[in-house]
Amino acid sequence: MHASGHRRWPDAVKAQAVADTLEPGATVGAVAARYGIFPNQLSSWRRLAKQGKLVLPAVALDEPAFAPLLVHDVPEDPPEPPAAVSTAAIRIHFGAIRVEMAADTPAARIAEIVRALASSPC
Structure with a gap:
């Protein structure tokens, strides 16, 4: 607890509380009560x-979740890496929500974000 009397919640706890609100039948009020916070705080985390x-x-x-698998032969002499680093980004558009990530974002992280968006009540 801080001198102001406010508690600090770890991001993992905030994320779990938000995830709990996405369960079928869950309400923000009930989940907030379970975590001992006000519903408006949980709404802010959402x-x-x-x-x-x-x-x-x-x-x-x-x-199981499936993703396409591409198999190809590796050339004996791999090409030289490009001199400039790509600034390409991965963009996900879901309704009014726009998420942009670095091109090297791990696939598992992208899948987490997509699942979260798909389960949101937008």
């Missing part, structure tokens, strides 16, 4: 998650 500023935990899937 906004952070929607803006991509709070990362939600990965959702356990009942069924």
Whole structure:
């Protein structure tokens, strides 16, 4: 607790609380009570998650998730890496929500964000 009397919540706890609100039948009020916070604080955390500023935990899937697999031969003499670093970005558009990530963002992280967006009540 800070001198002002405010508690600091770790991002992992905030993310889990937000994820709990996305469960079927969950309400912000009930989840907030379970964590001992005000509903408006939890709503603020939900906004952070929607803006991509709070990362939600990965959702356990009942069924396996699949992604396309591309297989190709590796050339014997690999090409020289480009001299300039690419500034390309990965962009996800979901309704009014726009998320932009670095081109080297791990696939697992991208999948977490997509799952969070798909389960949001937007």
